[in-house]
Amino acid sequence: xxxxxxxxxxxLLTFSTSKAQSDSITVRRIYDIAxxxxxxxxxxxxLCKQVGHRLSGSAQAEKAVVWGKQTMEKxxxxxxxxxxxxxxxxxxxxxxxxxxxxxNPKLKDGNPVSxxxxxxxxxxxxxxxxxxxxxxxxxxxxxxxxxxxTENIKGKIVFFNRPFDPTFIQTFKAYGHCVNQRVQGAxxxxxxxxxxxxxxxxxxxxxxxxxxGSIHYEDSLKKIPAAAVSTVMADKISDELKxxxxxxVTLEMDCKVFPDVLSHNVIGELKGSExxxxxxxxxxxxxxxxxxxxxxxxxxxxVQSIEVLRLFKSLGIRPRHTLRAVLFMNEENGLRGGKKxxxxxxxxxxxxxxxxxxxxxxxxxRGFTIEGNEQQIAWLRSLNPLLKPYDLHFFEPxxxxxxxxxxxxxxxxxxxxxxxxxxxxxxxxHHAETDVFETVNKRELELGAAAMATxxxxxxxxxx
Amino acid sequence: xxxxxxxxxxxLLTFSTSKAQSDSITVRRIYDIAxxxxxxxxxxxxLCKQVGHRLSGSAQAEKAVVWGKQTMEKxxxxxxxxxxxxxxxxxxxxxxxxxxxxxNPKLKDGNPVSxxxxxxxxxxxxxxxxxxxxxxxxxxxxxxxxxxxTENIKGKIVFFNRPFDPTFIQTFKAYGHCVNQRVQGAxxxxxxxxxxxxxxxxxxxxxxxxxxGSIHYEDSLKKIPAAAVSTVMADKISDELKxxxxxxVTLEMDCKVFPDVLSHNVIGELKGSExxxxxxxxxxxxxxxxxxxxxxxxxxxxVQSIEVLRLFKSLGIRPRHTLRAVLFMNEENGLRGGKKxxxxxxxxxxxxxxxxxxxxxxxxxRGFTIEGNEQQIAWLRSLNPLLKPYDLHFFEPxxxxxxxxxxxxxxxxxxxxxxxxxxxxxxxxHHAETDVFETVNKRELELGAAAMATxxxxxxxxxx
Numbered sequence: 055x056x057x058x059x060x061x062x063x064x065x066l067l068t069f070s071t072s073k074a075q076s077d078s079i080t081v082r083r084i085y086d087i088a089x090x091x092x093x094x095x096x097x098x099x100x101l102c103k104q105v106g107h108r109l110s111g112s113a114q115a116e117k118a119v120v121w122g123k124q125t126m127e128k129x130x131x132x133x134x135x136x137x138x139x140x141x142x143x144x145x146x147x148x149x150x151x152x153x154x155x156x157x158n159p160k161l162k163d164g165n166p167v168s169x170x171x172x173x174x175x176x177x178x179x180x181x182x183x184x185x186x187x188x189x190x191x192x193x194x195x196x197x198x199x200x201x202x203x204t205e206n207i208k209g210k211i212v213f214f215n216r217p218f219d220p221t222f223i224q225t226f227k228a229y230g231h232c233v234n235q236r237v238q239g240a241x242x243x244x245x246x247x248x249x250x251x252x253x254x255x256x257x258x259x260x261x262x263x264x265x266x267g268s269i270h271y272e273d274s275l276k277k278i279p280a281a282a283v284s285t286v287m288a289d290k291i292s293d294e295l296k297x298x299x300x301x302x303v304t305l306e307m308d309c310k311v312f313p314d315v316l317s318h319n320v321i322g323e324l325k326g327s328e329x330x331x332x333x334x335x336x337x338x339x340x341x342x343x344x345x346x347x348x349x350x351x352x353x354x355x356x357v358q359s360i361e362v363l364r365l366f367k368s369l370g371i372r373p374r375h376t377l378r379a380v381l382f383m384n385e386e387n388g389l390r391g392g393k394k395x396x397x398x399x400x401x402x403x404x405x406x407x408x409x410x411x412x413x414x415x416x417x418x419x420r421g422f423t424i425e426g427n428e429q430q431i432a433w434l435r436s437l438n439p440l441l442k443p444y445d446l447h448f449f450e451p452x453x454x455x456x457x458x459x460x461x462x463x464x465x466x467x468x469x470x471x472x473x474x475x476x477x478x479x480x481x482x483x484h485h486a487e488t489d490v491f492e493t494v495n496k497r498e499l500e501l502g503a504a505a506m507a508t509x510x511x512x513x514x515x516x517x518x
Numbered sequence: 519x520x521x522x523x524x525x526x527x528x529x530l531l532t533f534s535t536s537k538a539q540s541d542s543i544t545v546r547r548i549y550d551i552a553x554x555x556x557x558x559x560x561x562x563x564x565l566c567k568q569v570g571h572r573l574s575g576s577a578q579a580e581k582a583v584v585w586g587k588q589t590m591e592k593x594x595x596x597x598x599x600x601x602x603x604x605x606x607x608x609x610x611x612x613x614x615x616x617x618x619x620x621x622n623p624k625l626k627d628g629n630p631v632s633x634x635x636x637x638x639x640x641x642x643x644x645x646x647x648x649x650x651x652x653x654x655x656x657x658x659x660x661x662x663x664x665x666x667x668t669e670n671i672k673g674k675i676v677f678f679n680r681p682f683d684p685t686f687i688q689t690f691k692a693y694g695h696c697v698n699q700r701v702q703g704a705x706x707x708x709x710x711x712x713x714x715x716x717x718x719x720x721x722x723x724x725x726x727x728x729x730x731g732s733i734h735y736e737d738s739l740k741k742i743p744a745a746a747v748s749t750v751m752a753d754k755i756s757d758e759l760k761x762x763x764x765x766x767v768t769l770e771m772d773c774k775v776f777p778d779v780l781s782h783n784v785i786g787e788l789k790g791s792e793x794x795x796x797x798x799x800x801x802x803x804x805x806x807x808x809x810x811x812x813x814x815x816x817x818x819x820x821v822q823s824i825e826v827l828r829l830f831k832s833l834g835i836r837p838r839h840t841l842r843a844v845l846f847m848n849e850e851n852g853l854r855g856g857k858k859x860x861x862x863x864x865x866x867x868x869x870x871x872x873x874x875x876x877x878x879x880x881x882x883x884r885g886f887t888i889e890g891n892e893q894q895i896a897w898l899r900s901l902n903p904l905l906k907p908y909d910l911h912f913f914e915p916x917x918x919x920x921x922x923x924x925x926x927x928x929x930x931x932x933x934x935x936x937x938x939x940x941x942x943x944x945x946x947x948h949h950a951e952t953d954v955f956e957t958v959n960k961r962e963l964e965l966g967a968a969a970m971a972t973x974x975x976x977x978x979x980x981x982x
Contacts, residue, residue, distance in 0.1 A: 221553050259961070445940075478965070496723055498942050
């Protein structure tokens, strides 16, 4: 069902002075309580330290579901429930890698050198079925792979090494320009008979820990193992190859796909006073990769989404529309939670008018993106004077979030927003063992929750 | 001598299209080189790891002076020199603290408890001359101290415990509302016969490390010892007092003031092509407190100031005015470097037209403050469209920096700017053992240097 909702936003220019003043006072109250009696940081600590990482289909993911439900119930939402979602189950198992460098042809007395290679299987990779060894061939993009062709690739381990472009001011753009190596690299290399792939971690800078993330196998092609190596090791391997050394890598990965299992989205609701049947969704994703603690990705978005509703309750603000905090399952390797949520919304004949997602880390807020029409974009931009004192300045059209994205296909008039924190440190920790609670700053997380609650308050008041 | 310089800034509104385009291209080039071939991060690593902390008057401070001179010479500036400055020399020596809690009156079986109290002498404090012990009395402000009066204060150790107000969005405002406890607390408490003071660290949140910082003794009052305790310990002591326990503290601090010693500002220059006698100063301070590594405060500002000139050189941009990178000595406990620089500028009949200081940490840039007239403020604001793609959005009147401040008194028409990075994490590390290189993010530091170089480029081009 595609519903057609008349969605019209009052421009701040037409606000009466008293309304603008009242908004300004409420925004200040939201920030005051978020910064003095905020609970999102402690909630994140519990999620990270008592649950830990929580890949879809794992026991920890179900522990996180219980945590999410209990946390929302404790916050006293009108209704809290679980929504069934069947999710993929991929298990990493044991993994190890090693490196063999041939004698350096430029050195008279050089010897072959072997060393441990720290690897992280990419999410969804097949296992190696015992150790596999292959000579490494470096490529920077799929065109180069094609040019080299089967004669150069067959039987080798392809090493995708295109680095992040540091000149993009927003780090997500750099990610966008590299991530096809990780997602499609294995299938692209398989076309030319590669034995496996290793991929430079999707990160700026020089970390010594590899970053995982999902891959996509094309059904028609052979599934070959895929692992990430750290940016430091990627540079080292590349240097050795440039010096004319042969580099061989041995990979041993036990990872395996199991049949889908039952999991859940966690949903909590505050009923709207005027339009209880019109729903505004605020969400993040509950699953994380299976290394680190999923603190920024996306524990932060989960606890902030819960905090938005909790702030309404604490302040005694009864929303006009129904507000839902949704902890989506399986964003990382399937998006099943986001799809199921939208499917169920359609099946039940719900009316969804707006959505906001936080899935870019718990860093200092900058503003919001919007997927909406010109009038809605103008409305978002008109918030600048009201929100400038809170260091918010970014109000631009742009993608909202993966989990709320499927709502668009079901509700053509929905307006979707993405929370935009500062992006500079995000890829230091993204999908890596360093994405732990300690890298989240309490004030930054709380300021994000306050910014989100403020936007939702303004949407709720101005959505007709 | 007060010079009167006709300072007029072209408004971007009047820019010809070609000029705006050329500016836009140059800004992009500045960012590209700062982010791909930047040297400030490596320079900071050397300063932090090979020199370390560097309090005025210490051997490390002189090592830092040598580092600064060599770094500027290596960068190939037109001229590099040291400017003599006599600086205070305060030496911390050994320090230790302990805590004795009386039997808890609310518990039947409670016992007295003693524990180590981690302290950091406040900079400039007198020593204790052997251990001193006193009962702790908590106050939150000087009015409370007055109300308690000599009868309650005499012979005790006053504990200043007013915390940062988390509702200030900008953390520097929270600092501004607390720091008088640290600076004037000892003298205020001495008026009522206190034996010593301990001060809650100037920080948000709950760290277990104390933060140092300068104090000011009034000449007419007795100088009593002053030390900081961590926010965690401050809360603990306060809780114990609220429970009715008596808390005694023993302090043993060997700190001592020595006669002033010779030190230096480090100055590097690129000569102006059109107005070589008109000077634009870009600076940070080279000294730091004697714990941690002075990475954010203010190693970051030093390496960024050097980087600004280096970027001009790398890009082959010859400035119209003379640009000076200045590493000021003794900002933390005397400001002698800033004062001497301004005095010498006046004495030599120099003409100073603008200044920019970076002393708020090496975090992601937000924008700039300005101390100037309305036309100059309007000009800074007019940069918004040009700089928005670089995530810069804050262009407001406000204080520039302590070190360049003294130039104002000498050059009435000078326009001064402060570099404003994100402030949320700054006081986690300010004046503390955690202010180390590892807390600085490479991209954030480089983006700051690029933002500063961009502003200087635009000032240099538009200053008539």
